[in-house]
Amino acid sequence: MSGKEAYLRNPDIALRDEDESGCLLFNPDTGEVLVVNDTGRFIWDLCEKAVTMTEILMSFGEAYESIPENLSEDVEQFVSAMTKGGFIASK
Amino acid sequence: MPQSDLTAPKLENAPESVDISITGSCNLSCRYCFYADPMASLTDLSTEDWKKCIRKIGEARVMRVTLTGGEPFTRPDIFELVDEIVDNRMRYSILTNGTLVTADTISAFRRGKRLLRLDSIQVSIDGSCAEVHNRSRPDSFERAVSGLRLLLENRLPVTVRATISRHNIADLEALASFLLCDLGLPSMTNNEASPIGAGCTCRDEMALDHIDILNAGIRLENLQKQYPGRITAQAGPLARMRMYREMESARQSGRLTNRWRMGCLSSCGGVFNRLGILHDGSIVPCSMLHDLVMGNILTDDLLDLWKNSTAIRNVRDRYGILLRDIAECSGCAWTDFCNGGCPGVTQQMRKTILAPGVNGCFRSFLKANGIESLNGS
Numbered sequence: 001m002s003g004k005e006a007y008l009r010n011p012d013i014a015l016r017d018e019d020e021s022g023c024l025l026f027n028p029d030t031g032e033v034l035v036v037n038d039t040g041r042f043i044w045d046l047c048e049k050a051v052t053m054t055e056i057l058m059s060f061g062e063a064y065e066s067i068p069e070n071l072s073e074d075v076e077q078f079v080s081a082m083t084k085g086g087f088i089a090s091k
Numbered sequence: 092m093p094q095s096d097l098t099a100p101k102l103e104n105a106p107e108s109v110d111i112s113i114t115g116s117c118n119l120s121c122r123y124c125f126y127a128d129p130m131a132s133l134t135d136l137s138t139e140d141w142k143k144c145i146r147k148i149g150e151a152r153v154m155r156v157t158l159t160g161g162e163p164f165t166r167p168d169i170f171e172l173v174d175e176i177v178d179n180r181m182r183y184s185i186l187t188n189g190t191l192v193t194a195d196t197i198s199a200f201r202r203g204k205r206l207l208r209l210d211s212i213q214v215s216i217d218g219s220c221a222e223v224h225n226r227s228r229p230d231s232f233e234r235a236v237s238g239l240r241l242l243l244e245n246r247l248p249v250t251v252r253a254t255i256s257r258h259n260i261a262d263l264e265a266l267a268s269f270l271l272c273d274l275g276l277p278s279m280t281n282n283e284a285s286p287i288g289a290g291c292t293c294r295d296e297m298a299l300d301h302i303d304i305l306n307a308g309i310r311l312e313n314l315q316k317q318y319p320g321r322i323t324a325q326a327g328p329l330a331r332m333r334m335y336r337e338m339e340s341a342r343q344s345g346r347l348t349n350r351w352r353m354g355c356l357s358s359c360g361g362v363f364n365r366l367g368i369l370h371d372g373s374i375v376p377c378s379m380l381h382d383l384v385m386g387n388i389l390t391d392d393l394l395d396l397w398k399n400s401t402a403i404r405n406v407r408d409r410y411g412i413l414l415r416d417i418a419e420c421s422g423c424a425w426t427d428f429c430n431g432g433c434p435g436v437t438q439q440m441r442k443t444i445l446a447p448g449v450n451g452c453f454r455s456f457l458k459a460n461g462i463e464s465l466n467g468s
Binding site: 028 | 177181
């Protein structure tokens with residue numbers, strides 16, 4: 001990830017709100033389901049418009065008072081999983 | 092005495108899947124059709140109404156639909172409805188008798204995302220030859236196999252289900268050989284002719300009794316050994332044998348299965364993650380519970396019914412009914428292990444869901460077969 005790539009939702013993905021544990025992203029082209037928590041949902045919401053990794057991390061800083069040390073690594077892993085599953089696309 | 096955890100399965104915020112009987116029309120007259128009664132009394136929705144329904148189902152974030160009938164391919168607009176499913180971000184399966192599948196059907200599947208979103212297309216084949224198949228599904232074997240071959244040759248995700256009745260128990264080995272060896276299907280599944288609907292009118296001729304279940308079940312278990320991983324069942328003799336063996340194992344070892352909640356009316360869990368819609372738009376807990384109408388997809392809020400409809404809540408509440416508290420189960424050694432059987436069959440046969448089924452009773456099964464245990468069978 002270069003930090004310059006922008007990530008955007010695949011418009012075919014359906015989001016199912018579950019319970020307090022989070023929500024599901026469903027890729028109907030593959031049948032794959034991704035369970036996401038509040039943090040994942042936050043990133044998914046950001047990807048409604050094309051957003052870079054830097055912008056995602058900045059948005060966390062703006063939205064939350066304290067940020068875990070390993071946030072950058074976690075976000076990169078999550079974005080990578082979403083990209084591999086076709087839930088978002090990079091451009 | 093071991094006690095099962097009686098907590099019901101988690102109720103999804105929305106059904107994961109919906110079974111849609113898109114038509115009450117059929118080009119066959121199968122002798123055991125459980126849907127024959129609604130087919131005769133209800134009217135099909137129009138194309139536009141179905142598209143509206145599918146949009147509502149998609150908006151509810153349902154992930155998968157199964158198109159059934161009647162025979163789905165009797166509807167000339169079937170691919171228009173498939174496209175609506177695709178456009179509404181869902182996947183789908185089709186249950187068919189196979190007789191109307193042609194080269195044009197295959198070509199139609201190849202357009203757009205229709206094939207990409209197809210989970211499976213299931214063809215019903217009940218015998219290895221016309222003589223056996225046509226006993227249950229009159230005058231259809233050659234056409235059904237022709238459709239099946241087309242689907243296979245064109246590498247569509249085709250599966251086959253055999254409905255087991257008294258008509259085809261003796262043919263099971265030949266049927267497995269025909270489907271798995273001659274046609275090269277990766278696997279086959281099976282269930283049984285339920286003694287409801289049209290199946291009820293010829294019950295003595297078709298429906299399996301406890302002795303038939305043991306006979307068919309052992310044959311199918313042997314076939315499973317012959318074709319490892321290629322013969323499956325969610326219902327019918329094979330599934331019942333698996334359940335009965337788990338009941339015996341649990342009683343003997345004290346370790347309960349985690350496949351169902353033992354000791355209460357816990358069959359089945361479908362009402363926690365799926366719904367049925369009849370061909371007039373009626374929403375039901377399951378197409379086998381077609382007289383428990385919750386509302387209509389055209390006029391009612393799907394998610395409101397899913398959460399609040401008394402009809403489906405009553406089916407879910409069966410989880411709280413202990414078999415040991417049911418008078419007719421009194422004294423049965425299996426009450427702490429049983430699940431009470433399919434509520435759909437029970438509703439149709441006994442006109443209530445608040446009772447155990449009569450045809451899945453393990454105590455009666457052992458007695459009818461003159462055995463004390465399945466060990467050695």
